Amino acid sequence: MATMYLVQAFKQIGRKLVADPVQTSKSAExxxxxxxxxxxxxxxxxxxxxxxxxxxxTYDEPRVLLKLGTLPPGLME
Structure with a gap:
């Protein structure tokens, strides 16, 4: 098993939230x-x-490290 650390950002375009490409990181920090x-x-x-x-x-359930701002409803809840 390996641990992936990911960051997903969203832009507001009109009334829609549009996802940026997912970024990978080397650690949680x-x-x-x-x-x-x-x-x-x-x-x-x-x-x-x-x-x-x-x-x-196989992917385990994601573990949220940080949430900021407005996100799509139900995202990782």
Whole structure:
């Protein structure tokens, strides 16, 4: 198993939230720092980690590290 650290930001376009490409980070701390840097420029941002078994292509439930701003309803709740 490997742990992936990811950051997903969202832009507000009219009434819609549009996802930016997902960014990867090397650690939880770097993912949180990246999310904090993006937050002032985006409607919302979430940093999360996820355990992945590359051999079986299996993903565990994501674990939220940080949520800031406005995010799509039900995202990782």
């Amino acid at each position: 770097k993912a949180v720092a990246a999310a904090e840097r993006l937050a002032p420029m985006r409607a919302g941002v979430i940093a999360f980690s996820q355990e992945v078994d590359i051999e079986t292509d």
